[in-house]
Amino acid sequence: MHKVIHTVSSMATEAAGTTVCVRRLVQESIQAGWPAEVVTINDAGLSNNRSNTGFNIHSFKSDFRSVPSIRRLAMSRSLSFGLGVLARDAAVIHNHGLWMMPNVASGIVSSREGLPLVISPHGMLGPGALQFSRWKKRLFWYLFQKAAAAGCACWHATSEKELEDIRSFGLRAPVAVIPNGIDDILPAGKPHLRRDPGTRTLLFLGRLHPKKGVDSLLRVWSGICSEFPDWQLEIAGPLDNSYAAAYEKFVREMAVPRVKFTGAKFGQERLEAYQEADLFVLPTLDENFGMTVAEALVCGKPVVCSRGAPWPELVSRGCGWWPEIGDSSLEQALRNAMCLSTDKLAKMGQRGRSWMLNDYRWNSISDRMLSVYSWLLGGGSRPDCVVL
Structure with a gap:
């Protein structure tokens, strides 16, 4: 051997x-x-x-x-x-x-x-x-x-x-x-977990770093959030660096509504974050793969991921959006996604989940x-x- x-x-x-x-x-x-x-x-x-x-x-x-x-x-x-x-x-x-x-x-x-x-x-x-x-x-x-x-x-x-x-x-x-x-991390029979039935969640999960495009996400959210009052943005990632402090300061000073910084998540907390979300976003500048995209998909969530990560099949598989890097492209993709009904997003997520379990x-x-x-x-x- x-x-x-x-x-x-x-x-x-x-x-x-x-x-x-x-x-x-x-x-x-x-x-x-x-x-x-x-x-x-x-x-x-x-x-x-x-x-x-x-x-x-x-x-x-x-x-x-x-x-x-x-x-x-x-x-x-x-x-x-x-x-x-x-x-x-x-x-x-x-x-x-x-x-x-x-x-x-x-x-x-x-x-x-x-x-x-x-x-x-x-x-x-x-x-x-x-x-x-x-x-x-x-x-x-x-x-x-x-x-x-x-x-x-x-x-x-x-x-x-x-x-x-x-x-x-x-x-x-x-x-x-x-x-x-990717492993099937979703417990059997639990495709969705929602603690607040009246609120829909856009989730970012990862390092709070300029490479991940969090600054772009916050700028875009601040411009479109008033059009989607039933949506909230959750940013899950370590809060112990200067970038995280700058992002939190931006939200405070610009009075950007419905943004939650929930800290780093691992294990069960990480899984619950995916389960509670309706849509996942990764506006990264550069990614060799993007494990969080695969994790979100296997949890049955559609994804908006920038072309900084190699996920063109999000579009062809009918489980997400793959916009160019930049605020305007991200804004259009999020508008297109957030205007869809919960049922349509869920169906897209299920297509993504099947893809992951078949190929990855x-x-x-x-x-x-x-x-x-x-x-x-x-x-x-x-x-x-x-x-x-």
Whole structure:
């Protein structure tokens, strides 16, 4: 059996998108007969507790914890050493993310041990992501990441858009185009949960960050909310940063009505937020996949998602809108959606749910990734998902 070692900077709940993807990919890999373990810095207390995850998480402490500027890079000599020890019993190293030292360690160790390296950037090479801390990322690339990624046997893109991002960055290694998966998180027999029958909810759930387009959403909402008095806007995301404070200040100073900031939501609270909503919105500037779109769809909610995320099938599948990035396009899409009856929106949501359950099950997604590992180890022809 071939063991795969997954490296990721954080397995904390707050890093929800990447954390969920790594956890479910590892679980499905093990179930399919491929042993897998995770190496990380931040394990959110999950280390060596297989009862919570079904697999081993090896968590190491970062160096220079008293120096904030270095601590953020998650530099860890113990992780590099530990990864090297684990790699002696491994067949593949699969790294998740960029711009931190554990992502560099995966490249160094895979090269030294002669193991195939797979890298999933998880959207970190998108133009929208690269514009934030641009010079720091450029410096990090040339000092550390470039050499560590040079031996990458195959990159992993979650969409055709991310494939283009990888190629635009100048990377020429093979790329496996495999979307993220989704679980059926909706309890049987509970397609909708409404606490206030007289109010309809437009939900945004995610990081409160300019990349996510929250500022655009608030501007558009302030201009159209008077036309839709039975609708409210719920913004669910961590409130512990300067962007969140600026958004709350905008709402107060502009006296924008019916906006609720409800904080970060995980687990049951996250599920209830989707269930209580009538419509989901993600006006993102740049997204490699957009897990919240898949989550909303599998919960039976139609979606308004900007073209910053790769969801053109929202339109062809009849379960949402895919407007251009910008206030005017977002405004038109929201008007078109919010004027529909509850029944029409519910029918659109059910079409989206069926789509997710048919095409995005995690076992199917894992099988495609395992075929890539097998190919890299010389076990068969190139999978159809791999682009040379």
